[in-house]
Amino acid sequence: MSRVLVIGCGGVASVAIQKCCQASEVFQELCIASRTKAKCDSLAEKLSKKTKTRITTAQVDADDVQQVIHLINDYKPDLVMNIALPYQDLTIMDACLACKVNYMDTANYEPEDTDDPEWRAVYEKRCQEKGFSAYFDYSWQWNYREKFEKAGLTALLGCGFDPGVTQAYCAYALKHEFDTIDTIDILDCNGGDHGYPFATNFNPEVNLREVSAPGSYWENGHWVEIPPMSIRREYDFDSVGKKDMYLLHHEEIESLAENIPDVQRIRFFMTFGQSYLTHMKCLENVGMLSTTPVLFEGKEIVPIKFLKALLPDPATLGERTHGKTNIGCIFTGKKDGRKKIYSIYNVCDHQECYQEVGSQAISYTTGVPAMCGALMLLSGKWNMTGVHTVEEFDPDPFLEALCQYGLPYRENHSPEIVD
Ligand code: NDP
Known part of the structure; x- marks a missing residue:
């Protein structure tokens, strides 16, 4: 029996939640929490008529670590699925560490305020050292590797379609x-x-x-x-x-x-x-x-x-x-x-x-992998502790789950290549 807390209730989350409800033997209890609770309530109402998953809802501002900690302690989930925005990755990871619960998301951390001088100083240094200037990179979340490992917890990063x-x-x-x-x-x-x-x-x-x-x-x-x-x-x-x-x-x-x-x-x-x-x-x-x-x-x-x-x-x-x-x-x-x-x-x-x-296919192709990633963690098929991206795990059970839940793959042994 698994109890999962989903944070966010936008385009991607609503697909992931609906797919979780199609596997209610695994996702037996689900709490949908977001900034705007009305969206969570309306999705929960729509789904409760057609799933065995027991759905509750909550309001949370995930920019505030204490609010997330409070919610996790209250609901006691086996896994937190962060399907809010990349801005909330670090606060939700901090809350997961504080409450000793596994974490996953669909996009790597980027700050909401790129003018923040403290963030900017680290960013400028990284641009110089690595040679790319995108506002997002893995360094912020890779810094949590040791903490998750020591706590015996898993953080699965970027489990949508691309990344994922x-x-x-x-x-x-x-x-x-x-x-x-x-x-x-x-x-x-x-x-x-x-x-x-x-x-x-x-x-x-x-x-x-x-x-x-x-x-x-x-x-x-x-x-x-x-x-x-x-x-x-x-x-x-x-x-x-x-x-x-x-x-x-x-x-x-x-x-x-x-x-x-x-x-x-x-x-x-x-x-x-x-x-x-x-x-x-x-x-x-x-x-x-x-x-x-x-x-x-x-x-x-x-x-x-x-x-x-x-x-x-x-x-x-x-x-x-x-x-x-x-x-x-x-x-x-x-x-x-x-x-x-x-x-x-x-x-x-x-x-x-x-x-x-x-939903359209962009939300679908992101939400289905998020649900399948959660399935891998909850079933113990992916059980490496620490902070990891998708390619570090065995792809076979994940691709099998993707085929089952709506994203089958095709192969070509003589594709056109890009010059
Ligand atoms: P939406 O804007 O549709 O949804 C975001 C949700 O997060 C909303 O429910 C929003 O609440 C909620 N939210 C925002 N801020 C907070 C906060 N501080 N506290 C609590 N909840 C908050 O985004 P998408 O569904 O389109 O995208 C979700 C994630 O998926 C993003 O991180 C995006 O980058 C990622 N993504 C990944 C892809 C991949 O292939 N890996 C592809 C596409 C997207 P409210 O309703 O109040 O605004």
């Missing part, structure tokens, strides 16, 4: 297809159309910060940073067709560079339509992507937060979005002394997701 499943694909390729992997290209294609000129598929603030940042990739033991959107390739995606994709910095490159022995190059590409890029550039040029507060009619507002209030809520895109996503990895390397190429990926249909859980 893409790293399981890397572990799977290394276990079953290669003796050594030379290059990894992670390709994230969203062939869906929601009919709006501009909208983001997950939290706008987190999404826009990510894609407007300089791109970077790992090559021969170091980072190479490039101006935003300056490397473009066209790729013909299975079930989607030809799309333009752009090289981005992405968090799983950092952990894969540590965990895939002798890998020579790791890149990440994401597809964007011209309308998205034109809108983003224009918003950036006028300062709407800024996280620095400005004074407006006597009140301080943060431009990107104001923009978020104007944009469609990603959780409402499901009904309007048609088309498919195709996300996966292409590898080159060697097996039995011979060179080989291989790809593994998932294709997901926006409307099928909407029919099943009322």
Whole structure:
């Protein structure tokens, strides 16, 4: 019997929670806690009619460690699933340590206030030392390794699709297809159309910060940073067709560079339509992507937060979005002394997701892996203590669970490779 506390009740969390409720033999009790309790109550009401999982709800501001500690002590969960925002990763990890409970999330830590001088000093040093300037990196959470190990607890980081499943694909390729992997290209294609000129598929603030940042990739033991959107390739995606994709910095490159022995190059590409890029550039040029507060009619507002209030809520895109996503990895390397190429990926249909859980495929492809990661921890299939990313665990039971819960993989032994 397992009792799980989910923090956050947005687009991704609502999918993960619905999937947990489909496995009520494991997820017997669930507490949905978020900043806005009304959202938790409405999801709990919708689900309680069709699941055996016993659902309760709570209000919590997860920026406040004491509030999270209080909630955990009160509910006594076996696992805390952090599906709020990356800003809350460290406070929730602190609370899990204080209460001796396992932790997982779907994205690595980044601060809400990038002007905070204390954070800025560490950030500037890291930019110099490592050579990439993204606001997020694993160092903050890797600093908890010893603490989690000593406490005999597990923290599973970044268990969505990318990061998450893409790293399981890397572990799977290394276990079953290669003796050594030379290059990894992670390709994230969203062939869906929601009919709006501009909208983001997950939290706008987190999404826009990510894609407007300089791109970077790992090559021969170091980072190479490039101006935003300056490397473009066209790729013909299975079930989607030809799309333009752009090289981005992405968090799983950092952990894969540590965990895939002798890998020579790791890149990440994401597809964007011209309308998205034109809108983003224009918003950036006028300062709407800024996280620095400005004074407006006597009140301080943060431009990107104001923009978020104007944009469609990603959780409402499901009904309007048609088309498919195709996300996966292409590898080159060697097996039995011979060179080989291989790809593994998932294709997901926006409307099928909407029919099943009322969400578009981006929330679905993130929420299902979060639930499957929780399943691995609760069933003891993944039981390494310390702070770990997905590629460090056995990929087989995880990929099996993903197939069972809606994200089957496809393989290609002669894929088109990206130059
Ligand atoms: P949403 O903005 O839809 O939802 C965020 C939720 O967190 C909301 O319920 C929000 O509450 C809650 N929240 C925010 N701040 C706090 C706080 N201080 N205390 C308690 N709850 C809080 O985001 P998404 O569902 O789109 O994304 C969720 C996570 O998934 C993000 O970390 C995102 O980066 C990650 N992600 C990962 C992907 C992957 O493949 N690995 C892909 C896509 C997303 P409220 O309703 O009050 O705003």
